[in-house]
Amino acid sequence: MAKILFLVASLLIFSNIFVAYSAFPPSLIVDIAKILLDNYCSPEKMVGMQQAIDAASTNTEILSIPDPETMANVLTAGVQSTINDPRLKITHEPEYSPVVAPQMPPLPPEQLIAVLQSSIKLDILDGNIGYLRIDHILAEDVAEKIGALLLELVWNKILPTTALIFDMRHTSSGDITGIPYIVSYFTDAEPLIHIDSVYDRPSNTTKELWSMSTLLGERYGTDKPIVILTSRNTNGIAEDVVYCLQHLKRATVVGEKTAGGSVKIDKIRVADTDFYITVPTAKSVNPITGATWEVKGVTPNVEVNAEDALATAIKILNIRAQVPAIIEGAANLITEKYAFEAAGDEVAEKLKVLLATGAYNTVNSKAELETKLSADLKSLSGDKGLKTTSNIPALPPMNYTPEMFIELIKVSFHTDVFENNIGYLRFDMFGDFEEVKAIAQIIVEHVWNKVVNTDAMIIDLRNNVGGPTTAISGFCSYFFDADTKILLDKLHDRPSGTTKELWTLPELTGTRYGTKKSLIILTSGATAGAAEEFVYIMKRRGRAMIVGEPTSGSSHPAETFRVGDSDVFLAVPTVHSDNTAGPAWEGTGVTPHIPVAAEAALGTAKAIFNKHFGGQK
Numbered sequence: 348m349a350k351i352l353f354l355v356a357s358l359l360i361f362s363n364i365f366v367a368y369s370a371f372p373p374s375l376i377v378d379i380a381k382i383l384l385d386n387y388c389s390p391e392k393m394v395g396m397q398q399a400i401d402a403a404s405t406n407t408e409i410l411s412i413p414d415p416e417t418m419a420n421v422l423t424a425g426v427q428s429t430i431n432d433p434r435l436k437i438t439h440e441p442e443y444s445p446v447v448a449p450q451m452p453p454l455p456p457e458q459l460i461a462v463l464q465s466s467i468k469l470d471i472l473d474g475n476i477g478y479l480r481i482d483h484i485l486a487e488d489v490a491e492k493i494g495a496l497l498l499e500l501v502w503n504k505i506l507p508t509t510a511l512i513f514d515m516r517h518t519s520s521g522d523i524t525g526i527p528y529i530v531s532y533f534t535d536a537e538p539l540i541h542i543d544s545v546y547d548r549p550s551n552t553t554k555e556l557w558s559m560s561t562l563l564g565e566r567y568g569t570d571k572p573i574v575i576l577t578s579r580n581t582n583g584i585a586e587d588v589v590y591c592l593q594h595l596k597r598a599t600v601v602g603e604k605t606a607g608g609s610v611k612i613d614k615i616r617v618a619d620t621d622f623y624i625t626v627p628t629a630k631s632v633n634p635i636t637g638a639t640w641e642v643k644g645v646t647p648n649v650e651v652n653a654e655d656a657l658a659t660a661i662k663i664l665n666i667r668a669q670v671p672a673i674i675e676g677a678a679n680l681i682t683e684k685y686a687f688e689a690a691g692d693e694v695a696e697k698l699k700v701l702l703a704t705g706a707y708n709t710v711n712s713k714a715e716l717e718t719k720l721s722a723d724l725k726s727l728s729g730d731k732g733l734k735t736t737s738n739i740p741a742l743p744p745m746n747y748t749p750e751m752f753i754e755l756i757k758v759s760f761h762t763d764v765f766e767n768n769i770g771y772l773r774f775d776m777f778g779d780f781e782e783v784k785a786i787a788q789i790i791v792e793h794v795w796n797k798v799v800n801t802d803a804m805i806i807d808l809r810n811n812v813g814g815p816t817t818a819i820s821g822f823c824s825y826f827f828d829a830d831t832k833i834l835l836d837k838l839h840d841r842p843s844g845t846t847k848e849l850w851t852l853p854e855l856t857g858t859r860y861g862t863k864k865s866l867i868i869l870t871s872g873a874t875a876g877a878a879e880e881f882v883y884i885m886k887r888r889g890r891a892m893i894v895g896e897p898t899s900g901s902s903h904p905a906e907t908f909r910v911g912d913s914d915v916f917l918a919v920p921t922v923h924s925d926n927t928a929g930p931a932w933e934g935t936g937v938t939p940h941i942p943v944a945a946e947a948a949l950g951t952a953k954a955i956f957n958k959h960f961g962g963q964k
């Protein structure tokens with residue numbers, strides 16, 4: 348209310364500053380205010396206007412801005428900022444004659460066809476994608492009159508396509524009665540959908556728009572993907588159609604944010620002057636969102652420049668066309684390869700249900716598909732190792748010189764000898780057996796020999812993220828004796844259906860630590876994969892005390908598979924530890940003997956050893 352008073356008052360005061368000749372009727376501002384009061388689509392913003400008008404009416408000051416254009420601009424700025432609506436405009440147009448809504452002329456059929464062909468563009472693109480561009484949304488009665496022709500020339504050609512690009516980048520006019528029938532061609536006959544509620548201010552009534560149960564011709568239905576192209580020129584009724592189909596989740600909108608117009612804009616003459624005020628007289632409220640696209644426009648799902656929208660839409664539809672094969676391919680791979688058979692079957696089944704229920708219908712790019720598939724696999728399986736992955740080929744083996752190896756090993760391993768001759772060994776990744784074997788002598792010299800002669804050892808795996816499991820037997824063997832062969836684990840390989848036994852090795856490079864000296868292994872929630880397998884074996888064999896946090900609960904290293912002939916790759920754990928006597932560590936992690944926070948684990952381990960060895964002295 349204060350704002351409205353301010354509008355009227357400030358304009359009146361403004362007029363006092365200029366002392367010119369009387370160019371405008373004194374009632375101009377009051378007349379504009381009255382028009383707004385009776386016609387502006389959001390009457391709640393008009394509270395107080397009536398009092399303002401009454402107050403202003405007693406003021407007989409003459410507006411003294413000398414030229415009408417300036418006056419129109421001043422009034423426009425005042426009205427826009429006061430009501431905070433950029434759609435309001437005051438113009439001075441002595442030549443203006445109101446446009447009469449064009450009647451559909453009784454054209455002979457050939458001419459009607461020509462008119463339709465020039466206002467509707469139609470194409471069938473590669474991949475059986477329909478392309479339909481409509482620049483004006485016809486009123487329902489007009490569309491009905493020429494319905495048979497529309498069907499024959501346009502719609503029946505679009506119907507057999509497998510996807511549709513609906514180009515509304517140039518649609519800036521239309522009739523409100525056209526909204527329900529356009530939307531209805533892309534929805535089901537039942538149940539009827541409440542599309543829009545339009546409040547009309549002059550009549551002070553609200554009209555609900557509903558989808559239609561009967562239509563001429565067939566519906567496009569709800570299964571085939573639709574992309575709507577938009578630009579900043581997509582305006583009014585077209586925006587309503589876009590917003591509605593977007594929020595019904597029936598179409599993906601690609602392009603620019605739309606104009607933010609109105610369902611109904613009227614141009615009203617101010618009394619008998621040459622001034623006109625352009626006013627939105629009706630307001631759309633979408634029943635799904637409870638909000639409107641007016642003023643702020645429709646924000647596309649994928650925002651690109653209008654000129655790039657078509658190419659983007661084609662890309663989106665191409666990836667959507669591949670989605671079913673990729674999801675089914677992924678499900679099949681999991682059924683065939685995943686380490687845990689029963690769990691794999693269940694994941695594959697649920698994945699297919701997600702596909703069938705449309706969970707992948709809104710994917711807009713390969714990257715989005717991969718992200719969603721990965722997230723679904725993780726949540727369905729609970730296995731962090733089962734996911735999409737890039738297929739970056741492994742780096743070719745480097746030709747390291749012995750000096751380079753030594754440097755590499757120095758940064759990969761940390762060793763120390765603490766008081767009471769307690770050794771400390773930290774490494775953050777397991778290596779492949781063949782690679783490690785080749786440089787075993789260097790590791791022994793530069794790492795192992797620094798800690799092998801200690802009285803007890805702390806192995807720090809708190810930051811160890813895993814790696815290949817091929818070197819685990821070898822590494823474990825250093826902590827057992829040469830004369831007794833010990834079965835460490837049985838690894839079941841799903842794709843081949845074989846089980847491999849992991850035994851300690853009889854021969855090793857360098858000296859063994861043996862079974863007699865105490866070991867503590869430090870763990871954290873980040874300890875994963877091969878590191879967990881090592882912790883699990885050492886705990887199960889009673890060879891080490893575990894101090895720290897439960898380990899990650901990941902899985903044996905995954906293998907990478909291409910999904911069908913797509914460019915999507917899946918990482919699938921194919922091997923699992925012996926679970927004949929109950930679950931191993933996969934998915935659940937290894938529980939430490941002494942649970943402490945990862946940061947406190949080293950201190951705890953040292954204290955345990957110091958108490959033991961210090962007490963002996």
Ligand SMILES: *[C@@H]1O[C@H](CO)[C@@H](O)[C@H](O)[C@H]1NC(C)=O
Pocket residue numbers: 390551
């Ligand atoms: C509009 O109609 C409602 C009743 O339907 C009435 O309460 C309200 O005052 C009317 N508003 C205006 C601005 O006439």
